[in-house]
Amino acid sequence: xxxxxxxxxxxxxxxxxxxxxxxxxxxxxxxxxxxxxxxxxxxxxxxxxxxxxxxxxxxxxxxxxxxxxxxxxxxxxxxxxxxxxxxxxxxxxxxxxxxxxxxxxxxxxxxxxxxxxxxxxxxxxxxxxxxxxxxxxxxxxxxxxxxxxxxxxxxxxxxxxxxxxxxxxxxxxxxxxxxxxxxxxxxxxxxxxxxxxxxxxxxxxxxxxxxxxxxxxxxxxxxxxxxxxxxxxxxxxxxxxxxxxxxxxxxxxx
Numbered sequence: 001x002x003x004x005x006x007x008x009x010x011x012x013x014x015x016x017x018x019x020x021x022x023x024x025x026x027x028x029x030x031x032x033x034x035x036x037x038x039x040x041x042x043x044x045x046x047x048x049x050x051x052x053x054x055x056x057x058x059x060x061x062x063x064x065x066x067x068x069x070x071x072x073x074x075x076x077x078x079x080x081x082x083x084x085x086x087x088x089x090x091x092x093x094x095x096x097x098x099x100x101x102x103x104x105x106x107x108x109x110x111x112x113x114x115x116x117x118x119x120x121x122x123x124x125x126x127x128x129x130x131x132x133x134x135x136x137x138x139x140x141x142x143x144x145x146x147x148x149x150x151x152x153x154x155x156x157x158x159x160x161x162x163x164x165x166x167x168x169x170x171x172x173x174x175x176x177x178x179x180x181x182x183x184x185x186x187x188x189x190x191x192x193x194x195x196x197x198x199x200x201x202x203x204x205x206x207x208x209x210x211x212x213x214x215x216x217x218x219x220x221x222x223x224x225x226x227x228x229x230x231x232x233x234x235x236x237x238x239x240x241x242x243x244x245x246x247x248x249x250x251x252x253x254x
Contacts, residue, residue, distance in 0.1 A: 004237050005243035006246075011037065028065055031066075031085065035065045066085075068193050082104050092113065095113060096119055115135045118177050123152070135161060139165070142165075149241060150240060172224075179199070181198050181199060
């Protein structure tokens with residue numbers, strides 16, 4: 001059985017310090033732009049360097065999220081953001097946009113690429129495509145079973161790619177977090193870092209044809225229960241998971 005990296009979130013410096021003190025092997029965080037949690041405090045390039053220095057002195061790695069869809073006119077800025085993050089000391093970049101990932105692999109080949117869960121990798125073809133793109137790790141889609149994870153970890157091992165799995169935290173109602181609900185009803189795209197979390201609101205279930213309410217288990221009909229893998233840790237380690245990821249860059253240091 002292999003040891004799994006414990007990967008914790010940090011939306012600000014206080015959360016970073018808390019994660020490191022609590023025993024995280026690595027911490028993932030976002031900059032002011034090009035990240036899927038623009039509502040978090042996030043980091044500047046200057047505070048990222050401070051964070052990397054703090055973490056590295058304690059044997060902890062820092063992964064920077066550039067995990068949104070990038071528009072064509074933003075590619076140059078996104079590449080410069082990646083370059084500056086790498087120079088500041090980031091150990092890897094977590095990317096959603098396939099075009100941006102390919103361009104980073106071409107223009108900045110020394111940067112270690114991790115594929116975001118929002119790239120929706122849920123089969124062997126996705127693992128192999130990530131390997132061809134130059135990725136060293138794939139964060140799998142969150143809807144997979146342990147058996148499916150084990151299969152993809154084996155495919156990854158053959159292709160030279162690690163697999164990472166979410167083990168704790170909020171779970172989107174939409175597959176792999178690629179939701180359009182927030183953008184459709186409020187003009188705030190989850191794939192641009194501005195999710196309004198409309199799925200967390202209370203809803204009522206109605207029969208449209210008969211125009212009458214139906215019974216439902218509670219009010220939060222579009223909000224799944226959080227992930228909780230505490231009873232599956234040994235299974236995930238045996239499956240070949242290289243890193244167990246905790247969700248929550250919007251959460252407090254506590």
